[in-house]
Amino acid sequence: MTTVGFLGLGRMGAPMAANLLGHVDRLLVHDISPDAVAALVAKGAEAAGSAAALGAQCDIVLMSLPTPPIVRAAAAEILSGGHLRILCDLSTSGPKLAQELHDMASAQGVASFDAPVSGGIRGAELGTLAIMCGGPEVLWGEIEPIVQRLGKPFYMGETPGAGQxxxxxxxxxxxxxxxxxxxxxxxxxxxxxxxxxxxxxxxxxxxxxxxxxxxxxxxxxxxxxxxxxxxxxxxxxxxxxxxxxxxxxxxxxxxxxxxxxxxxxxxxxxxxxxxxxxxxxxxxxxxxxxxxxx
The missing domain is CATH 1.10.1040.10 (N-(1-d-carboxylethyl)-l-norvaline Dehydrogenase; domain 2)
Structure with a gap:
């Protein structure tokens, strides 16, 4: 059974996370807003309690966060959990940070994908986003079915930052x-x-x-x-x-x-x-x- 985590339940993240419900074995979520977490829990998700808890319990974690500094800090906390296999950043955080996340993750034996999305809130709600993905091709077959629930993924290559x-x-x-x-x-x-x-x-x-x-x-x-x-x-x-x-x-x-x-x-x-x-x-x-x- 694969446990998927989702960090960041804002205007884009909440509908994306909701679109995963019923299509992954188990979905854990976290956000700084308790109300945002409660809304997803009411739909069938589980509250992780922290970003580190996501990394401790999940095989794959997706992030949807507003700025590069927030993404960087969140990734470090998730990676501290010790259980993660794949970290996927759906944020628009830039290619330099994608390389940094790759280095941070690979040092702990974790694969990193940068997968920013386009299509706005409506696209997130309808599951019709365009998703631009960069990361290790050998693991693309594992992450692709998950991001397909969010829209149409495009694999852009193995170079960190290709999606960004x-x-x-x-x-x-x-x-x-x-x-x-x-x-x-x-x-x-x-x-x-x-x-x-x-x-x-x-x-x-x-x-x-x-x-x-x-x-x-x-x-x-x-x-x-x-x-x-x-x-x-x-x-x-x-x-x-x-x-x-x-x-x-x-x-x-x-x-x-x-x-x-x-x-x-x-x-x-x-x-x-x-x-x-x-x-x-x-x-x-x-x-x-x-x-x-x-």
């Missing part, structure tokens, strides 16, 4: 779509066009992208700006990409501009701002009222 680099590239494209869509929509609105009609047209043409298809209809057109991913985490991901690119000698001028726009978004709308609030900054620069009603 793929995810950072994905996030750059996703954020660029938001920024460019904001500029295009602002152009149309200033010209007197109906924004809802514009989105309908763009989605029927070659300008269609993830922002026009999903983010504008759900969060920008209704002026709620609550898609579910923070500008703060977006900036963290963009800076991870810029750091990795600098180390490889790859210029990312668009990434630099995205980081600047996210900085302005946070400065204007606060640390809790959704990443779709980038559109309000672009609109404000054009003289539109970002706080106008839908």
């Amino acid at each position: 680099v793929t995810k950072l590239a994905n996030n750059l494209l996703s954020l660029a779509a938001i920024a460019t869509t904001a500029e295009a929509m602002t152009l149309g609105i200033k010209a007197g066009l109906d924004p809802a009609r514009m989105i309908e047209v763009l989605n029927a043409g070659t300008g269609a992208n993830s922002a026009t298809r999903d983010k504008w209809p759900r969060s920008v057109l209704p002026r709620t700006f609550d898609f579910g991913f923070s500008a703060q985490l977006s900036l963290k991901d963009t800076r991870l990409a810029l750091d990795e690119a600098a180390a490889m000698g790859v210029p990312l001028p668009t990434g630099e501009r995205l980081a600047a726009l996210l900085d302005r978004t946070l400065a204007t709308y606060g640390d809790d701002a959704d990443f779709t609030a980038m559109a309000k900054v672009v609109e404000g620069d054009a003289g539109l009222d970002p706080e106008r009603a839908a």
